[in-house]
Amino acid sequence: MDQAEAPSSTMVLEFKEDTALTEKMRLRVSSLQKSGQKRQDGERLLLPHEAVYRLDFHNQKLIFSRWNVSLGGHGRVTITGISQHWTPDLTHLMTRQLLEPIGTFWRNTGDPDESRLKCLEADMQEFGERIAELAKVRKVMYFLFAFKDGAEAAKLRCSVAFRSENDC
Structure with missing residues (x-):
């Protein structure tokens, strides 16, 4: 799953952090904490190790x-x-709006840095197909990226490659 050369008929779309939206979601958490309020029923708050892409x-x-x-x-x-x-007024993220399957990539502590990342291949295939399906009705799609066990956003490069239906 590491970076590979893309044929000319392949479109590679890189995930980009939406820093403004990530910050707005962090402000929502901070505001709730300061005011002593609770989240809305079913609301999904951004955790410290997460960012919106x-x-x-x-x-x-x-x-x-x-x-x-x-x-x-x-x-x-x-x-x-x-x-x-x-929407610009920051519609709150609700748990029911999170899609399945989720994608998980990892490298264990003892693995060499050059070793291939591990993932659940069937889930990643289904997830990629689901993104392509949603692209038919969207111009933009949002994702929650969670960094755990030593992973850092600065050390991640992530993109997804598609072929155009017109090329088939």
């Missing part, structure tokens, strides 16, 4: 091809798709 679809007729993920060092990265569109 996005994919922008310029072409919406896609067929999933593969994941390209590289991680420096060891750790675990979990990617969860979100089914909602965000």
Whole structure:
């Protein structure tokens, strides 16, 4: 699943952190803590080790091809798709809007840095196909990235490759 050369008919879309949305979600948590209020029933608050990323679809007729993920060092990265569109007034993230399956990539502490990342291949295939399906009706899709066990955003490169339906 590490970075590979993409044929010219393949589109590689890189996940980009949405720092503004991540910050708004962190402010929501902070505001609730300061005021002593509780989250709304079913609301999913952003955890300290999570960030919001996005994919922008310029072409919406896609067929999933593969994941390209590289991680420096060891750790675990979990990617969860979100089914909602965000509005400028920051619609709260609700648990029911989290998609399955989730994607998980990891490298154990004892593994050499050059070793291939581990993942659950069937889940990653299904997740990629689900993203391609949602791209048909969206121009942007949001994801929660969770960094655990030593993984850091700065050491992660993550993209997903698609073929255009028009090429088939």
